[in-house]
Amino acid sequence: MNHFADLMIQQCWIDVKELFEFWVRSLDENGKPNKFDVNLYNHYLRANLMIGASAGDLLDFVAQMDDFELVPNLASFNLILKAMRQAKETEAAEKLLDGGKESLPNDESYDLVMGMLFEMRRVEAALKYIDMALQSGYKLSIKVFTECIACCVSQGQLDTLVTLIERCRLDDLLVAKCYFEYAVDEGLIVSALATAGRTYSSNLLDASWATLRCSLCQKKVPSPESFLGKIYSHASLGNLQKAFGTLHEFDAAHGNLVNEAEDLFSPFTSLYPLVVACSKKGFEALDSLQVVHDLYLIMICRIIVVLKL
Known part of the structure; x- marks a missing residue:
């Protein structure tokens, strides 16, 4: 032996x-x-x-x-x-x-079948087993959740994705094992973040961002497009404080991109949706922000100029 x-x-x-x-x-x-x-x-x-x-x-x-x-x-x-x-x-x-086998199923059984169904683009069938797994007390793994994002986004079934997020507690997704060899297509996360802004879904926003950070496993920072997508979503939801907080993270991660920083942080181009969100409540929105970084002061000054135009 x-x-x-x-x-x-x-x-x-x-x-x-x-x-x-x-x-x-x-x-x-x-x-x-x-x-x-x-x-x-x-x-x-x-x-x-x-x-x-x-x-x-x-x-x-x-x-x-x-x-x-x-x-x-x-x-x-x-x-x-x-x-x-x-x-x-x-x-x-x-x-x-x-089949009603006494020993079936467990979380691995569900993951194998759900992953297969998502690969075959059979979203509704996969959702059936997601419901069964959740009702049986199993937690949705981060890998299956990411496969779900990829499938729903590629097929344009974004309402289905939002519905799924509402069925799952975000805590359940965060405690799922992070597979270091598994990386989500960041472009899919950008699409999901944009959808979160359009559908005003804070659940989709939080879950998408958590999925991305878990996939990156602290080995690299999210791309500028991902940060901008999160800023847009917070702005659309009216969470200006969180939008500016993400802007601070964005600056810390990508502010040293000398050739691109001006465009990335411009209130006239990349950050214009944030300007629009601030303008909805006028200067009252700016007064309510807790400014904790010089970048915020600069941004607010630029936004004020834009608002006066």
Whole structure:
């Protein structure tokens, strides 16, 4: 078994498969067939999955567990779902998830099926399982939520996205595991931020920004377009203090861009939506701001000039 464990660590999947099959056919020191549990058998299933076995093959292997008086567990079925996702067998995956197996589903099961459905642009079907997962007490992972953003934005189903945000608590999204190897397309976040401003959805704004920061994993700062999108959204929502707070973050992150800073921070171009938001309440809006940075003073002076024109 030590050799078997070493092969697993080294991911020598063909060797794992062949060694397991040889060991099953062999006898122990007492001359009896070797016995094993479901967890060891799942390693055999994983090895087959990694060398390209189909979902049908894995189902056959799971059926053979009866011969060894073993009962497949949750991990067994999730390995089958992984094979189905690789082959994009959405209908089979849905049937397996809905099949009423005692050990199904858990959060990984839901994530596999929802991710597959979003890849296939079947938003409504994915939302069905999101509801089921939330009702079962599972939290939506940041990866699935990001896939949802990508799918909804690409298909123009922004109202659906807003509805989803309202179903999920933002706290649930923030505590989800951040996958360091998974990066969201920042352009999708910019589109979602713009939608938040147009639909006056603070939930969509907060969730989109949280998704972006989690995706970046503190390794890089958001792009100027993302900061501007957040500023526009806060301005549209009438949250001028938060808009200027984001402007402060924007300046700290990108204020040193010598060739671009003037355009990026111009109240006549990039920041004009903020000017318009301030002008709706006139100078009263400016008086209510808590100025904590010289940049704010400069911006306010420029805005006053614009308002007088």
